Amino acid sequence: MSPFTGSAHGTSDWQHIEVGYDEGVATVTLRRPAKLNALTFEAYADLRDLLGELAREKRVHALVLAGEGRAFCSGGDVDEIIGATLAMDTSQLLDFNRMTGQVVRALREAPFPVVAAVHGAAAGAGAVLALAADFRVADPTARFAFLFTKVGLSGGDMGAAYLLPRVVGLGHATRILMLGEPVRAPEAERIGLLSQLADEGKADEAAQALARRLADGPALAHAQTKALLTAELDMSLAQSVEMDAATQALLMHSEDYGEFHASFTEKRPPKWQGR
Numbered sequence: 001m002s003p004f005t006g007s008a009h010g011t012s013d014w015q016h017i018e019v020g021y022d023e024g025v026a027t028v029t030l031r032r033p034a035k036l037n038a039l040t041f042e043a044y045a046d047l048r049d050l051l052g053e054l055a056r057e058k059r060v061h062a063l064v065l066a067g068e069g070r071a072f073c074s075g076g077d078v079d080e081i082i083g084a085t086l087a088m089d090t091s092q093l094l095d096f097n098r099m100t101g102q103v104v105r106a107l108r109e110a111p112f113p114v115v116a117a118v119h120g121a122a123a124g125a126g127a128v129l130a131l132a133a134d135f136r137v138a139d140p141t142a143r144f145a146f147l148f149t150k151v152g153l154s155g156g157d158m159g160a161a162y163l164l165p166r167v168v169g170l171g172h173a174t175r176i177l178m179l180g181e182p183v184r185a186p187e188a189e190r191i192g193l194l195s196q197l198a199d200e201g202k203a204d205e206a207a208q209a210l211a212r213r214l215a216d217g218p219a220l221a222h223a224q225t226k227a228l229l230t231a232e233l234d235m236s237l238a239q240s241v242e243m244d245a246a247t248q249a250l251l252m253h254s255e256d257y258g259e260f261h262a263s264f265t266e267k268r269p270p271k272w273q274g275r
Helices: 041-055 078-085 090-109 125-132 157-168 170-179 185-190 203-215 219-234 237-251 255-265
Strands: 017-022 025-030 062-067 114-118 121-123 135-138 143-145
Touching: 017 041, 025 041, 025 203, 041 078, 041 090, 062 125, 062 203, 090 125, 090 157, 114 125, 114 203, 121 125, 125 143, 125 157, 135 185, 135 203, 157 170, 219 237
Parallel strands: 025 062, 062 114, 114 135, 121 143
Antiparallel strands: 017 025
16 A cells, blocks of 8 residues: 555544554454444444555554454444345445455555454454454454355355465365354364464453564564565465565665664664664
8 A cells, every 4th residue: 555645634533443552553443342343334444444544654563453342353233234235236235345355455455464363253254354464363262253155145255265265275264164164263273264372361462462572573574574475375486586586675775674784783682663
């Protein structure tokens, strides 16, 4: 995403999500605990717009995506979304589905690592939001359920059929997306869906610690690593090594690269600047 902004100021008041900042770490919390943080049309739109704004801000070096209450996110609200979509025409349905996909693209294309802090249910769209993060930190109560076939829709919603095989392999992804059965934390860790299994009730704390470690590190190197991991998924080896070479040549002109050498020579920790 381009760092260049238009004339409008950034949004400071989000109605459907809570946003906090702490020295390079942004925390986005889904706040509908009574409905297990079920998503509404407005919540999707807020996430899409917020991620676009954060991508243009230099102050964010890592993001934590969390849910308030007993769950991470139970997916799209059955009453407010599924009920409403039954009355929509094809054009409106296409607009809605494109919007949900834009949220996933924004998570994958954001120039900073995203850490999902998962406890309780991560179901439907909630499972895909966690999947789109760069890291998934969960406690033993976490369960991932890609429920789309359970409601008569394709399991390949919001990019799930693209992302999940690349995380857990085609065999596991086929079973998970086709059957829609929940994947609980122990299995999620075994098949590689989790980045870290935290103690019960400690997913948010562990995710914040990981985000702090990332935010205090070389932000430009992290951003380029994420960009290459996404871009090279569909490249040949020849294309990948060429892109790696061009990226490293650029980063070798960065201040952080010079700072590493200076800190190594002076026997001190590096002071990363993200540039």
